[in-house]
Amino acid sequence: MEKYSFPKILYHALRGHKHWQPAWRSPLPKKSYDVVVIGGGGHGLATAYYLAKKHGVTNVAVLERGWIGGGNSGRNTQVTRSNYFYPESAAFFEHSLKLYESMSRDLNINVMFSQRGVLNLAHSDHDMEMLARWTNAIQLNGIDSEILTPQQIKEMEPLIDINARFPVAGGFIQRRGGISRHDAVNWGYARAADALGVDIIQNCTVTGFNISHGTVTGVQTSLGDISGEKVHITVAGHTSVLAKMAGFRLPLTSMALQAMVSEPIKPVLNLVTVSGAIHMYVSQSDRGEIVLGAGADVYNSYAQRGSYDNVESCVAAFLTLYPRFSRLKLMRQWAGIVDISPDTSPIMGRTPVQNLYINCGWGTGGYKAIPASGDTMADTIVNDRPHALIKPFSLERFESGALVDESAAAGVAH
Numbered sequence: 001m002e003k004y005s006f007p008k009i010l011y012h013a014l015r016g017h018k019h020w021q022p023a024w025r026s027p028l029p030k031k032s033y034d035v036v037v038i039g040g041g042g043h044g045l046a047t048a049y050y051l052a053k054k055h056g057v058t059n060v061a062v063l064e065r066g067w068i069g070g071g072n073s074g075r076n077t078q079v080t081r082s083n084y085f086y087p088e089s090a091a092f093f094e095h096s097l098k099l100y101e102s103m104s105r106d107l108n109i110n111v112m113f114s115q116r117g118v119l120n121l122a123h124s125d126h127d128m129e130m131l132a133r134w135t136n137a138i139q140l141n142g143i144d145s146e147i148l149t150p151q152q153i154k155e156m157e158p159l160i161d162i163n164a165r166f167p168v169a170g171g172f173i174q175r176r177g178g179i180s181r182h183d184a185v186n187w188g189y190a191r192a193a194d195a196l197g198v199d200i201i202q203n204c205t206v207t208g209f210n211i212s213h214g215t216v217t218g219v220q221t222s223l224g225d226i227s228g229e230k231v232h233i234t235v236a237g238h239t240s241v242l243a244k245m246a247g248f249r250l251p252l253t254s255m256a257l258q259a260m261v262s263e264p265i266k267p268v269l270n271l272v273t274v275s276g277a278i279h280m281y282v283s284q285s286d287r288g289e290i291v292l293g294a295g296a297d298v299y300n301s302y303a304q305r306g307s308y309d310n311v312e313s314c315v316a317a318f319l320t321l322y323p324r325f326s327r328l329k330l331m332r333q334w335a336g337i338v339d340i341s342p343d344t345s346p347i348m349g350r351t352p353v354q355n356l357y358i359n360c361g362w363g364t365g366g367y368k369a370i371p372a373s374g375d376t377m378a379d380t381i382v383n384d385r386p387h388a389l390i391k392p393f394s395l396e397r398f399e400s401g402a403l404v405d406e407s408a409a410a411g412v413a414h
C-alpha cells in the first residue's frame with residue numbers, strides 16, 4: 001500500500017498527480033472465499049479489514065452492488081458520539097469512539113475527525129429533567145458529559161437564539177463527540193483491507209443464497225455463484241430483502257432518512273447541535289456547508305429520495321434556532337434507506353442459518369459504529385459466537401424480551 005504522507009503529496013504534485021497507485025484493485029471474483037461479505041458500506045469494509053488485520057483471514061470478498069460507500073455510509077451527516085443511555089450501548093459506542101480517535105493513524109488516511117463536541121438542547125424544564133437523567137446515566141457509564149446553562153450555550157455557540165420561540169432551557173455536551181469525513185472512512189477501510197488481500201468487487205449484486213441442510217454454502221450474484229464458508233449480510237436498509245432470500249424474517253422497517261447542505265460559508269458554527277424537541281440537528285462541514293438533518297420519513301420506502309415536507313420542517317426547525325441563516329441557500333438534499341428495529345438498537349450476530357451472520361438495524365445512527373461493528377463482527381464470524389460487546393444486540397433478544405430500548409433515551413438518534 002502506497003503510504004500517504006506530506007512528502008508523498010509533494011512528490012506526486014510535482015509530477016502532476018499522474019502516478020498515484022490506485023487506492024484498491026478491481027479484481028474479478030474468485031470461485032470461493034473463506035468469508036463473503038455482502039455490502040460495501042463502512043460496516044462491510046471494516047469487517048473485512050478486521051478479519052484480515054486481527055484474525056489473518058485474508059481470503060475475503062466484499063460484494064457491493066453499486067460503488068463502495070454509495071449507500072448510507074456515504075450519505076450520512078457524520079455525527080460520532082458515545083453518549084448513550086444504557087450500559088450495553090455505551091460500552092459498544094465508546095469502543096467505537098476510541099477507534100475513531102486513532103483511525104487516521106491506524107488506516108494511514110486523514111479522516112478529518114474533529115472532536116468539536118456534540119450539544120443536545122432542552123427547551124423546557126421537563127426536557128431539562130430528561131437531559132439531566134440522560135447525563136447522569138452517561139456519567140455512570142464512565143463517559144464524558146456535562147450539563148450546560150443557556151448562557152454557557154450562548155458563549156459556546158453564539159449564533160443560537162436562546163430566546164427563540166422555544167427558548168433554550170439548557171443542554172448537555174459530550175466534548176469528545178464530533179464529525180469526520182465519511183468518504184475517507186469508507187475509502188480508508190477499503191484501501192487498508194485491499195492491501196491485506198481482501199477482494200473488493202463493485203457492481204456485483206447478490207440475488208440469492210445457496211443453502212444446504214440449514215448451512216449457507218455461498219451466494220448467487222449478478223457475476224455468477226460464489227462459494228463462501230461463511231457469509232455476512234451488511235446491507236443496511238435492504239437487510240430484510242436479503243433475509244427473505246435466505247428464508248427468515250427480521251423485525252425491521254426500512255425508511256428514508258434525509259440530509260441536506262447549504263451553500264458553503266465561512267466557519268461560523270463551532271459544535272454539532274441537536275434539538276430533539278424542535279427536531280433537527282446541525283453542524284458545519286470543513287467545506288463550509290451547513291449540514292442539516294432531522295428524523296426519518298414516517299412511511300416505509302426503498303426510494304432513496306425522501307419527501308418534501310421533511311425538508312420543509314427540518315429547515316423551519318433550523319431557522320427557529322438560527323434565524324440569522326434565513327437568507328442562506330440550500331444547495332443539495334438526499335436520502336438513504338435506513339433499517340429501524342423495534343428498540344432502535346442494532347441487530348448483530350448469528351442468524352437461523354448456520355454460518356450466515358447479520359449486522360443491521362443501525363437506523364439513523366450506524367456511522368459512529370463502523371469501526372466497533374467491523375471489529376466485533378470479525379471476531380464473531382471467526383469464532384462463531386457473539387463478541388462480548390455485541391451479545392446484548394443479538395437477534396434472540398426479540399424472543400427473550402431483553403431489549404436495549406434506546407429509542408426514548410436517544411431522541412434524535414444520529
Ligand SMILES: Cc1cc2nc3c(=O)[nH]c(=O)nc-3n(C[C@H](O)[C@H](O)[C@H](O)COP(=O)(O)OP(=O)(O)OC[C@H]3O[C@@H](n4cnc5c(N)ncnc54)[C@H](O)[C@@H]3O)c2cc1C
Nearest residue numbers: 039041043065071072073076077079206336365366367368
Ligand atoms: C441521511 C442520513 C444521515 C445519517 N446520519 C448519521 C450520523 O450523523 N451519525 C451516524 O452514526 N449515523 C448516521 N446515519 C446512519 C449511517 O449512515 C448508517 O447506519 C451506516 O452508514 C450503515 O452502514 P452500512 O455499511 O451498514 O450500510 P451502507 O453504507 O448503506 O452499505 C450497505 C451496502 O450494501 C449494498 N447492497 C444492498 N443490497 C445489496 C445486494 N443485494 N448485493 C450487494 N450489495 C448490496 C448497498 O449498495 C450499500 O452500498 C445516517 C444515515 C442517513 C441516510
